[in-house]
Amino acid sequence: MPAIIDAIEYALPARTESIEDLAARFPDWPLDQVIEKTGIRTRRIAADEECASDLGLTAAQLLLENSDTAVDDIDFLIFCTQTPDYLAPTTACLVQQRLGLGTHTGALDINLGCSGYIYSLGVAKALIESGQARRLLLITADTYSKFIDPDDRGVRALFGDAAAATLLSYHDDDDGGGDAPTIGPFIYGTDGSGGPELIVPSSGMRYPRPAAATQEYIDHRGNKRSAHKIVMNGRAVVEFTLREVPRAVWQVCDKGGITLDDVDAVVPHQASAIVLKGVRERLGLPDARFISCMEDIGNTVSCSIPIALKRAVLSGQIKPGALLLLVGFGVGLSWGATLVRLPLDFAPLATNEARHDEHLASEPV
Incomplete structure (x- = not known):
């Protein structure tokens, strides 16, 4: 019995940061050029005490309420994040308790960023179709703003914080029609030699955070850096994206026995305007079949694909029953693509984007 996507919801933090706010901090910025390259005017920023699990909890609560799903119906939880509450314990275990899921529920974290939604869908599909789970909750949540130095102009205009929740289940309709809902096939790719191009150097055990790691320096572009904040080689990441992402799109079409003309819409990771424009042009797709919606929330890392998909459904750009091609790419370097009916x-x-802080009623661990 194939796995299907039943519903998607998302949650955004209350605090906003506009491009005008950044222009006030960086008065020498070429503001028009920054907007043109990023495509982002406003981003949502988590509060100082707000973690990925808090946003993820809110998104999951919205999903369960709006889809009329009982917590007892969920038998597996996947939490995809690169900004966990702790290295130990696993954030998924904490969310299981806070959300009120039964102790029969399996729970695990996936540490992956901009391609994380694709990889997590692949794991969810395998769990459901192998009979290990019947109804699965996938939460993606990232608060990359906590990795960003306030004076790093290279990445501060890009990343926003968010969470998304996706409900997946088995599909027991035996109609066998070509329009039956499905997930897959998948293609994946990894180039670990590009790991240093997008990295938080002092964030684990390889280079623990001694006092020296907090020492700040100014790079050749005038950005403030330190080993415990994110460092990105923008040029290298763009070159990687334009090389691998179109190839991934064509590969997953070949694997699915279709052409790109058969796809109703491509939903890519919402990296930046200049990156998406380059990918869309290489694929030869019109704007109407290439989903882009980051102007008011920024690059939300593992959450960008489900949020873009959800917003496109709400706006009518994507219709129920549509055949979609989802493609994620970024930190790792890592990429993946899949087809979803x-x-x-x-x-x-x-x-309900206004619901930001009801999670505070459920105290974090």
């Missing part, structure tokens, strides 16, 4: 009854449940 949405159910015909995939309902555009209204995400």
Whole structure:
């Protein structure tokens, strides 16, 4: 019985940071050029005490409420993040308790960023189709703002914080039609030689954070850096994306026995305007079939694909029953792509973006 996507919801933190806010901090910035390259005018930023699990909890609560799903129906939880509450314990275990899922629920973290949604879907599909889970909750949540030095102009205009929750289950419809909802096939790719191009050097055990790691320096572009903040080689990441992502799109089409003309829409990781424009042009796709929506939330890392998909359904750009091609790419360096046929009854449940802080009623560990 194939796995399908039943519903998606997302949550955003209350605090905003606009491009005008950054222009006030960096008065020598060529503001128009920054907007043109990033495509981002406003980003959502987590509060100082707000973690990925808090945002993920809110997204999951919205999903369960709006889809009329009981917590007892969930038998597996995947939490995909690169900004966990702790290195130990696993954030998924903490969210299982805070969300009120039963102790029969399996729970695990996936540490992957901009390609994380694709990889997590692959794991979810395998768990469901092998009979290990019947209804699975996938949460993606990242607070990359906590990795960013306030004076790093290279990345501060890009990354926003968010969470998304996706409900997956087995599909027991035996109609066998070509329009039946499905997930897959998948293609994956990894080039670990590019790991240093997007990295937080002092974030684990290889280079623990001694006092020296907090020493700040100014790079050749005038950005403030330190080993415990994120460092990105923007040029190298763009070159990697334009080389590998179009290839991944064509490969997954070949694996699925279709052409790109058969796909109703491509939903890519929302990296930046200049990156998405380059990918879209190499694929030869019109704007209407290439989903882009980052202007008011920024690059939300592992959450960008489900948020873009959800917003496109709400706006009518994606219809229930559509055949979609999802492609993620970034930190690792890592990439992945898959095909998703949405159910015909995939309902555009209204995400309540104003609900930011109800998770505070459930105290974090």
